[in-house]
Amino acid sequence: xxxxxxxxxxxxxxxxxxxxxxxxxxxxxxxxxxxxxxxxxxxxxxxxxxxxxxxxxxxxxxxxxxxxxxxxxxxxxxxxxxxxxxxxxxxxxxxxxxxxxxxxxxxxxxxxxxxxxxxxxxxxxxxxxxxx
Numbered sequence: 001x002x003x004x005x006x007x008x009x010x011x012x013x014x015x016x017x018x019x020x021x022x023x024x025x026x027x028x029x030x031x032x033x034x035x036x037x038x039x040x041x042x043x044x045x046x047x048x049x050x051x052x053x054x055x056x057x058x059x060x061x062x063x064x065x066x067x068x069x070x071x072x073x074x075x076x077x078x079x080x081x082x083x084x085x086x087x088x089x090x091x092x093x094x095x096x097x098x099x100x101x102x103x104x105x106x107x108x109x110x111x112x113x114x115x116x117x118x119x120x121x122x123x124x125x126x127x128x129x130x131x132x
Contacts, residue, residue, distance in 0.1 A: 003112025067105030074117035
């Protein structure tokens with residue numbers, strides 16, 4: 001199963017952007033793994049010189065893991081035995097803030113499995129993602 005979610009919000013005060021793609025398979029127990037080329041889009045878009053690791057990449061990957069785990073925990077216990085592989089993380093240098101990748105990762109997992117929790121995260125009045 002594949003899920004892709006794009007957080008894309010623009011107001012007169014702020015912009016938010018993050019896109020996460022995940023692949024999900026049934027597993028014996030829940031797990032989240034990072035794909036081998038989650039930032040490969042940079043090379044395809046801007047050339048191989050831009051593909052090198054950038055400051056903040058580890059934080060972005062940690063947010064994606066956190067968001068995928070958050071999504072799994074919110075699923076019914078009988079539906080949690082899944083392996084989530086984060087395949088791609090797309091960000092924008094000025095429009096991706098703390099919590100945006102986590103938000104997109106959680107929603108991409110729910111999209112892939114076709115289930116959502118009763119209370120999903122939302123974007124607060126200040127533009128930051130809120131996780132209940």
